[in-house]
Structures are given as structure tokens and as C-alpha cells.
Amino acid sequence: VEKTVLAAFARHYTIYWSLADWKYSGTALLVRKPLKPKSVRYTLPSLSGHVAHKDPTDIAWHPEGRIILAAFEGFDLLATYAP
Secondary structure, eight states: OHHHHHHHHHTTEEEEEEEOSSSSOEEEEEEETTOOOSEEEBSOGGGTTOGGGOBTTBTTBOTTSOEEEEEOSSOEEEEEOOO
């Protein structure tokens, strides 16, 4: 099922994933093609120094997969997961 669903969306969208290191949380951001963000980050710049928001294996990622920040030419788009 997962491969079928992803294949259906992948034709028209670029998919960005942010999954938790463990647990169940995560976010996805689908960007309609041909739009492309200038950059995609997986944590917020203001949180990068906070110990609870650092993945021990990669500080550029939120450890629970809760954040995707895509910067476009005229706006920023934040996808987040909040329980």
C-alpha cells in the first residue's frame, strides 16, 4: 500500500519526509511539481541550540520528526506535528 500511495503522489509532487528516530511521530510535506523550495530544513533555526530539539546523530534534524521548513522565493512554509 505504501509504495502504491507514494507512487501516485510522486508523479505530481516532490515528497519531503521527517521521521522520528524512534516512536511514532513524523511529518511529510508534498510540494507540487515543478515548484522547488530554495532550501528545506528539518528543524527551526531558533531551536537549533536547544538540547531537546537536537538529534544526537544529526543536529540538522528534529529528533521526533516534527518539523519541515521549506523556504520558497516569496514565502516560508512550515509543516509541523503537534500532539
